[in-house]
Amino acid sequence: MRRAEEIRDTAERVLERLQADRLPVRPADILRRCRRTRIYTYTQAEDALEMDPAEIERISGGADAFTLRFEEETESSYIVCYRERGNPARLNFTLAHELGHIVLRHDGRSTAEEREADLFASCLLCPDEALDGLDHPTADRLARLCYVSRACAEQAVRRREKDLPPKRKNSRLAKYIRAYVENGERHLLRWTNEKR
Numbered sequence: 001m002r003r004a005e006e007i008r009d010t011a012e013r014v015l016e017r018l019q020a021d022r023l024p025v026r027p028a029d030i031l032r033r034c035r036r037t038r039i040y041t042y043t044q045a046e047d048a049l050e051m052d053p054a055e056i057e058r059i060s061g062g063a064d065a066f067t068l069r070f071e072e073e074t075e076s077s078y079i080v081c082y083r084e085r086g087n088p089a090r091l092n093f094t095l096a097h098e099l100g101h102i103v104l105r106h107d108g109r110s111t112a113e114e115r116e117a118d119l120f121a122s123c124l125l126c127p128d129e130a131l132d133g134l135d136h137p138t139a140d141r142l143a144r145l146c147y148v149s150r151a152c153a154e155q156a157v158r159r160r161e162k163d164l165p166p167k168r169k170n171s172r173l174a175k176y177i178r179a180y181v182e183n184g185e186r187h188l189l190r191w192t193n194e195k196r
């Protein structure tokens with residue numbers, strides 16, 4: 001497994017480049033903005049990839065998402081497919097995990113890579129600014145701010161207790177979190193998973 005710090009820093013760089021100023025993080029939007037990357041629901045993938053539902057299920061191996069990588073001359077391109085039904089917070093984590101496989105340039109699906117993608121998702125969805133901005137955050141408060149499952153929030157709190165040393169600050173995100181706290185821990189915009 002790569003160093004946790006390196007994975008955290010990669011997640012922070014993605015946030016700074018593609019969604020620096022608010023929570024919750026929207027990995028679906030980030031994926032749409034990534035170069036050479038397309039994102040489809042399983043239903044959309046049936047048309048786009050000309051596959052029948054059984055074939056998509058077979059490729060997914062029953063998972064809620066999968067990523068196809070196509071090798072081209074100098075670069076890879078990616079198609080991320082996801083199951084549309086289910087809990088939106090869980091879907092958010094699933095898509096952040098798939099984004100992790102892409103940006104960490106994984107080429108297989110080893111246990112180590114799966115753990116790296118999970119850590120990436122936790123760092124992306126619950127960035128350090130969220131932990132700092134809530135000042136002694138509980139998993140419940142963090143889960144509400146970051147729109148993640150309680151399990152993901154617990155993992156983020158543990159990540160902080162454990163090791164990672166402090167890093168540079170994302171001030172735009174910190175400003176959003178201050179406004180959220182001052183607003184009685186209510187989001188300033190309504191969360192939606194819809195494409196904007």
Ligand SMILES: [Zn+2]
Nearest residue numbers: 097101114117
């Ligand atoms: Zn995975």
